[in-house]
Amino acid sequence: MGVERILSLDESVEEIIPGLMVSLAEIGLSVKRSFDLQSACAPHNSSCPHHGTVSCSCQLIVLMVYDWEGKQFGLIAHGSDGRSDLSICLEDQDSGKLFIDAILYAAALARASRT
Numbered sequence: 780m781g782v783e784r785i786l787s788l789d790e791s792v793e794e795i796i797p798g799l800m801v802s803l804a805e806i807g808l809s810v811k812r813s814f815d816l817q818s819a820c821a822p823h824n825s826s827c828p829h830h831g832t833v834s835c836s837c838q839l840i841v842l843m844v845y846d847w848e849g850k851q852f853g854l855i856a857h858g859s860d861g862r863s864d865l866s867i868c869l870e871d872q873d874s875g876k877l878f879i880d881a882i883l884y885a886a887a888l889a890r891a892s893r894t
Contacts, residue, residue, distance in 0.1 A: 785879055786865040786886060792838040792858045795865075798889030799856075800842065803839070805888070806881060809845040815852075836860065844878070852878050 800810045830873060853868035858874040865886065868880060 782866050782868045782881075784864050784866045785844070785882060786885075787857075788863045789861065790863055791855045791861050792840055792856045792863045795863055795886070795889060796840055797834075798892055799854075799882075801884055802885035803842075803881065806885060807847060808856060808881060808885075811843045811845075813843045815888055817852070838863075845862040846878075854882060 781864065796812075800812070803810045836859070837859040840856045842856070843851060844854055845851045851870065855868060857864050857866070857867040865882065867877065
């Protein structure tokens, strides 16, 4: 299992995730939001260990994505200050190219729908 960064965007995680989830579903993939850093840290109101700010503006969201055969991958969106990186975590490296292509296509669809 490995993690590979596949895309960097000049948009916040909050801007890209909703459209990306819709676009992935539209191309036949099942998507479940499994982790949200801001939601997990909200009760703690802690400072940011990366930026030293009083409140953390970083965001990390993990989506679990499943294809029609039940194969899965994790899609990790991490960002701050209006920039985001999308990474993929695969259990099955053989499916990697297909999943990466699906993510890039879905990201393009999501971006087009926002413009």
